[in-house]
Amino acid sequence: MVRLFLLICCLGVVMKVQCQEQQTKVETLLELSKTHDVISLTAETFKKYVVDQSRQYIIVVFFSSYMYKSQCPGCQALEPIFNEIAYSYKALGHTKPKDQNENKAKPVFFAFLDYGQETQIIYQKFGFSNIPNIYVSTKSFTEETTSYSIDRSKLWEYRDGQEITSNKILDFINKKTERDVTIQKSLLQTILPISIVLTILILIFALVYFIKHNFTSPKLWWFGCTIIYITCMAGVVYDIIHSSSLIGTNPQTGEDEFIAQGPRSQYILEGFLMSFLISLGSLGLILLNSTANYKNSWLMRLIGIFSIALILYSIYQVSFAYKNKVSWYTPSFDPPSHYKKGGLIADQGNSF
Secondary structure, eight states, rough: OOHHHHHHHHHHHHHHHHHHHHHHHHHHHHHHHHHHEEEEEEHHIIIIIIISOOOOOOEEEEOOOTTGGOOOHHHHHHHHHHHHHHHHHHHHTOOOOOOSSSGSSSSSEEEEEEEEETHHHHHHTTTTTTOOOEEEEOOOOBBSSSOBBBOGGEEEOOOOOOOHEEEEHHHHHHHHHHOOOOOOHHHHHHHHHHHHHHHHHHHHHHHHHHHHHHOHHHHHHHHOOOOOHHHHHTTTHHHHHOOOOEEEETTTTTESSSOOSTTTTTOHHHHHHHHHHHHHHHHHHHHHGGGEEEEOHHHHHHHHHHHHHHHHHHHHHHHHHHHHOOOOOOOTOOOOOGGGSSHHHHTTTTOO
């Protein structure tokens, strides 16, 4: 009897600890979801919140890559859809736990696992041959040496050329989470298109009025050409082709990221910022060249110093951005030696 009593006590303690652990996990994820509809996971947090036992919630994981996003049409198409669905679940209160113990009562969280050096083993254990992918984890699973023992019916895998639509992805997630969620538009998404149209109309009328009265002004033409130059330098064609986002999100910290990682990708704001900085340096050169026209020596020196400061600031900021993208990717564009070998396709044109 004593042994039985002790066994029951031990089981009670274990169950209490598990319940506390479950509650802690839910509270942590709930807190994270308040600031981000999609929670960024690392290899460590993936194991803790997705793989390990003791949890009473559903977590939908989006497997993709920031680094290869520009080369992955599926990633570009699925990311905004996934974010929209995550927002819809959150807006309708599905991230909050209910009183019942049924599957429908479990809170649903959305997460993102970026493909990288630390997380590639996770991708391998899932058996992914492509990205992007989505896994609706309704319960924890065991981890084998080379694989995970998952329910593959809850795994959505991308196939080359596959059509990705909001309705299809939402239906898949709804079925696996046993919900009936519909897409919810945020207030910003509702107001933004109207605001943009009104702003464009106002700007057009203002521009027409201004041009009508200043059409022959050299300053107007200079300003117009400068705007066109900055816009073209910003890589708008690249942004349109690759559906670049305004800014990105750092996969490690979950914070906003303004400089895209890798030499073959960029954010919209990053492109315009770099274009502006390059133009700023050019303006410095123009001002420096014009110093000889000033008769006042002090004014000439002041403008000269200001011009040099502009040039140096421009070079510093552009170099900083380049180094953040890739260590060897500098304004001098001196790639590693293995990039320069072989034909045009092999060296990506860098031998020019």
